[in-house]
Amino acid sequence: xxxLLNTLLTGLTLGMVYAAFALALVLIWRSTRIINFAQxxxxxxxxxxxxxxxxxxxxxxxxxxxxxxSGLVLGAAIERLVIRPVEGKPHINAVILxxxxxxxxxxVAALLFGSRYRSFPAPFGVRGFQVGEVNVALTGFGIxxxxxxxxxxxxxxxxxxxxxLGLMMRAAAFNQEVARLLGVRVGRMFTxxxxxxxxxxxxxxxxxxxxxxxxPSYMDSAVVxxxxxxxxxxxxxxxxxxxxxLVLGVSLSFVSGxxxxxxxxxxxxxxxxxxxxxxxxxxxxxxxxxxx
Amino acid sequence: MLEVHDLTTSYxxxxxxxxxxxxxxxxxVTAVLGANGAGKTTLLRxxxxxxxxxxxxxxxxxxxxxxxxxxxxxxxxxxxVPEGRGVITELTVEENLRLGGLxxxxxxxxxxDRVFALFPVLADRRRAxxxxxxxxxxxxxxxxxxLMADPRVLLLDEPSLGLxxxxxxxxxxxxxxxxxxxxxxxxxxxxNARSALSIADHGVVLNLGRLVVRAKASVLAADExxxxxxxxx
Amino acid sequence: MARSVLLRHLGLAVLGLVVVxxxxxxxxxxRNAQFATMAYLGIAAGGLTVLTGLNGQLSLGHGALMAxxxxxTALLLQDQQLPLVAVLLVASAxxxxxxxxxxxxxxxxxxxxxxxxxxxxxxxxxxxxxxxNDQLGGEQGLNVFVPDVPGWFADAVYFLSAQDVSGSKYxxxxxxxxxxxxxxxxxxxxxxxxxxTWRAVRDDEVAAEIAGIPLGRxxxxxxxxxxACAGLGGAVMxxxxxxxxxxxxxxxxxxxxxxxxxxxxLGSLTGALLGAALLTFLPQLVTSLGLDVGLSDLxxxxxxxxxxxxxxxxxxxxxxxGIVGSVRARWRRQQERATHDYDLxxxxxxxxxxxxxxxxxxxxx
Numbered sequence: 001x002x003x004l005l006n007t008l009l010t011g012l013t014l015g016m017v018y019a020a021f022a023l024a025l026v027l028i029w030r031s032t033r034i035i036n037f038a039q040x041x042x043x044x045x046x047x048x049x050x051x052x053x054x055x056x057x058x059x060x061x062x063x064x065x066x067x068x069x070s071g072l073v074l075g076a077a078i079e080r081l082v083i084r085p086v087e088g089k090p091h092i093n094a095v096i097l098x099x100x101x102x103x104x105x106x107x108v109a110a111l112l113f114g115s116r117y118r119s120f121p122a123p124f125g126v127r128g129f130q131v132g133e134v135n136v137a138l139t140g141f142g143i144x145x146x147x148x149x150x151x152x153x154x155x156x157x158x159x160x161x162x163x164x165l166g167l168m169m170r171a172a173a174f175n176q177e178v179a180r181l182l183g184v185r186v187g188r189m190f191t192x193x194x195x196x197x198x199x200x201x202x203x204x205x206x207x208x209x210x211x212x213x214x215x216p217s218y219m220d221s222a223v224v225x226x227x228x229x230x231x232x233x234x235x236x237x238x239x240x241x242x243x244x245x246l247v248l249g250v251s252l253s254f255v256s257g258x259x260x261x262x263x264x265x266x267x268x269x270x271x272x273x274x275x276x277x278x279x280x281x282x283x284x285x286x287x288x289x290x291x292x
Numbered sequence: 293m294l295e296v297h298d299l300t301t302s303y304x305x306x307x308x309x310x311x312x313x314x315x316x317x318x319x320x321v322t323a324v325l326g327a328n329g330a331g332k333t334t335l336l337r338x339x340x341x342x343x344x345x346x347x348x349x350x351x352x353x354x355x356x357x358x359x360x361x362x363x364x365x366x367x368x369x370x371x372x373v374p375e376g377r378g379v380i381t382e383l384t385v386e387e388n389l390r391l392g393g394l395x396x397x398x399x400x401x402x403x404x405d406r407v408f409a410l411f412p413v414l415a416d417r418r419r420a421x422x423x424x425x426x427x428x429x430x431x432x433x434x435x436x437x438x439l440m441a442d443p444r445v446l447l448l449d450e451p452s453l454g455l456x457x458x459x460x461x462x463x464x465x466x467x468x469x470x471x472x473x474x475x476x477x478x479x480x481x482x483x484n485a486r487s488a489l490s491i492a493d494h495g496v497v498l499n500l501g502r503l504v505v506r507a508k509a510s511v512l513a514a515d516e517x518x519x520x521x522x523x524x525x
Numbered sequence: 526m527a528r529s530v531l532l533r534h535l536g537l538a539v540l541g542l543v544v545v546x547x548x549x550x551x552x553x554x555x556r557n558a559q560f561a562t563m564a565y566l567g568i569a570a571g572g573l574t575v576l577t578g579l580n581g582q583l584s585l586g587h588g589a590l591m592a593x594x595x596x597x598t599a600l601l602l603q604d605q606q607l608p609l610v611a612v613l614l615v616a617s618a619x620x621x622x623x624x625x626x627x628x629x630x631x632x633x634x635x636x637x638x639x640x641x642x643x644x645x646x647x648x649x650x651x652x653x654x655x656x657x658n659d660q661l662g663g664e665q666g667l668n669v670f671v672p673d674v675p676g677w678f679a680d681a682v683y684f685l686s687a688q689d690v691s692g693s694k695y696x697x698x699x700x701x702x703x704x705x706x707x708x709x710x711x712x713x714x715x716x717x718x719x720x721x722t723w724r725a726v727r728d729d730e731v732a733a734e735i736a737g738i739p740l741g742r743x744x745x746x747x748x749x750x751x752x753a754c755a756g757l758g759g760a761v762m763x764x765x766x767x768x769x770x771x772x773x774x775x776x777x778x779x780x781x782x783x784x785x786x787x788x789x790x791l792g793s794l795t796g797a798l799l800g801a802a803l804l805t806f807l808p809q810l811v812t813s814l815g816l817d818v819g820l821s822d823l824x825x826x827x828x829x830x831x832x833x834x835x836x837x838x839x840x841x842x843x844x845x846x847g848i849v850g851s852v853r854a855r856w857r858r859q860q861e862r863a864t865h866d867y868d869l870x871x872x873x874x875x876x877x878x879x880x881x882x883x884x885x886x887x888x889x890x
Contacts, residue, residue, distance in 0.1 A: 085842055110824075164399070171391050178379075179395070181378070183365070183397065217775075217776075220776055224648045235637070262652040265648045266652055268645055
């Protein structure tokens with residue numbers, strides 16, 4: 001019973017992180033029809049930025065903020081400098097570009113920060129608390145994880161649903177040409193979308209790293225889990241990405257707890273294949289998926 | 293007044309427009325007619341900057357718009373309603389309308405009320421996703437959305453496409469009313485020449501990317517030979 | 526398929542074989558091992574070229590498919606019962622089977638799905654090796670027992686060059702023979718009806734579907750063929766490296782293969798070979814350059830991936846046709862300039878025709 005509960009709690013916490021990462025992928029997919037595989041190393045390198053700041057004796061929160069801001073800047077810069085030139089070309093070009101970035105950022109991180117494992121601090125406890133006899137696996141950092149992802153999601157909802165800027169961003173994503181005719185600066189909206197996505201990605205990078213070890217590849221599996229979560233949710237839907245993240249987090253937590261942590265990625269692959277075979281539009285779709 | 297001088301546009305090696313020149317006088321409706329593939333849509337897309345011309349110029353009230361980015365056209369007073377209506381179906385009716393004002397940098401709630409007064413159907417469904425609208429309602433929505441930018445010139449691409457004749461008549465009557473009441477300049481691209489000429493002041497006829505005739509609408513409608521050759525009625 | 530095309534492919538194969546013998550017999554054992562590396566990368570890159578270049582699908586998991594081929598080879602060679610050719614075929618077949626499962630799931634919706642599914646494969650497969658610690662050797666991996674050089678083979682080589690066959694030379698021969706066979710098959714396939722179907726699906730799937738091509742089946746088949754090549758490549762890799770361990774099949778391997786394919790030119794087998802050559806010989810070069818400018822060993826080792834990544838990005842940004850494609854395009858432009866009046870009146874120029882499958886630059890020798 002205790003193990004079941006704790007597996008579930010761990011899964012939900014992890015699920016929130018996957019949800020954040022999936023959200024980052026969906027934000028970009030919706031506007032530019034690109035899966036940004038470079039999201040993983042981008043989040044990795046911004047975590048290293050935080051680590052550098054923290055190592056220089058600043059507080060965790062200064063590092064945290066620095067990572068998010070550098071994510072914002074990195075996302076915008078990559079959209080502007082790398083992705084913009086292939087706009088309108090076959091999508092495969094843009095995807096290959098993100099893979100090129102993947103390799104480059106990896107190598108740069110290894111050159112600058114070294115390839116060894118380094119421990120990353122957590123701002124809150126990473127031990128569960130005791131309720132009577134039962135040890136509950138909900139840690140202070142776990143609560144912070146869930147809370148920060150929820151806050152970011154609410155802010156995104158407020159932006160997209162409640163502001164003029166959000167409306168223009170959605171218009172640019174849904175119909176580029178019409179948005180342009182109406183006077184929406186589509187290019188700026190895309191840059192902003194990439195920047196926001198990279199910020200959310202950076203957050204998930206920080207949350208995965210917290211109280212654990214970082215090295216240049218530590219986010220590689222996260223991009224897989226984020227992608228599977230996004231596909232579970234239908235790839236086009238931010239809400240779906242969040243639900244997909246939670247479902248995946250819990251499923252993988254059970255695989256890890258009861259079968260073996262080595263098989264987590266294989267389980268994610270299995271889930272992805274089952275979804276693609278049975279409900280290719282995601283768990284929540286009614287209509288046939290958009291074919292791209 | 294919208295003027296087009298010697299406009300030439302190519303898609304790769306294919307020339308879609310060859311040295312087209314005409315003027316659409318202020319406060320009047322100019323119909324652009326011609327068969328499928330005559331270059332009508334390309335003409336509008338070139339004017340609004342979606343396609344760059346190889347040569348020639350576009351002037352709006354003597355201001356050169358030839359190299360102006362599409363995104364700035366709405367704020368400069370030129371609204372282009374594309375073919376196939378261009379409703380953003382994922383957004384609500386009201387969001388579509390707001391966007392019309394926002395893009396031009398001038399959203400005013402009063403404009404929203406004005407459009408709703410013009411198209412009461414839209415007011416009833418303001419919170420509905422535009423996806424659920426009928427063809428006629430979508431056409432009203434895009435015209436309303438263009439009006440939110442308070443344009444001087446409205447470019448309309450095939451507004452009658454796929455609509456019942458009764459709905460077409462209704463929309464055209466409304467358009468005529470706007471022109472008369474507010475001095476709007478309209479460039480109306482139509483395959484349906486008969487309906488278009490019924491509300492137009494002037495007409496130009498394109499054939500294979502070249503301008504073949506430019507005349508008063510009544511003259512065009514009366515010229516039997518021309519009608520047979522280019523307009524199909 | 527025209528008989529002349531088949532003959533031309535066979536002719537090139539024989540020519541290739543001659544070059545292989547000449548090169549392998551005139552280089553050191555160290556170089557032989559490098560050429561074996563180039564062979565296994567070339568086989569896998571050739572398969573990826575078919576998938577990405579001809580069918581427009583992206584695989585980020587060919588490294589994992591190679592791992593399947595390599596582990597199968599290592600397991601089969603532990604008993605030393607099957608002849609080597611059979612081992613290579615079984616390794617390729619097992620990979621094909623697993624490729625088919627992935628392909629069926631992902632090809633129903635291509636685009637990002639196949640890329641994501643293969644990425645998941647790339648990340649998942651090393652974990653499998655760790656989980657089945659007892660059978661697959663865990664982190665340490667499995668040693669590969671390379672069979673002895675067969676007597677007749679040693680005799681044949683001695684007859685040609687009067688030299689003995691070392692183990693690494695034998696593996697290099699096995700690798701290059703596999704490569705030549707694979708490339709002849711792939712080249713013929715690419716020129717056949719099946720190849721035309723794949724290109725049609727890549728260029729315009731709506732048109733292809735209207736023309737009666739089952740899109741899903743075309744995509745799955747392309748993926749399966751490509752997986753078979755990756756499996757064979759993995760088998761040769763096992764023989765070359767003599768050990769199969771999870772650390773040999775990282776995501777970087779998959780992405781490097783993609784680099785080779787993109788760099789050489791999507792859809793061109795010549796390009797795939799060229800890319801494989803760069804992957805083989807470039808790391809050594811840039812690593813020593815790194816050491817020269819005063820970087821540490823570990824840092825210098827990162828230069829090769831850095832160069833791959835930058836190349837990948839720059840090729841897409843500046844020369845999307847890749848090296849072979851760009852050279853061909855330039856050559857073709859010069860031909861046109863020589864034979865045509867360049868100033869065609871634009872109104873009479875025909876609209877650029879929908880690409881006809883036959884005249885594709887991708888259709889390779």
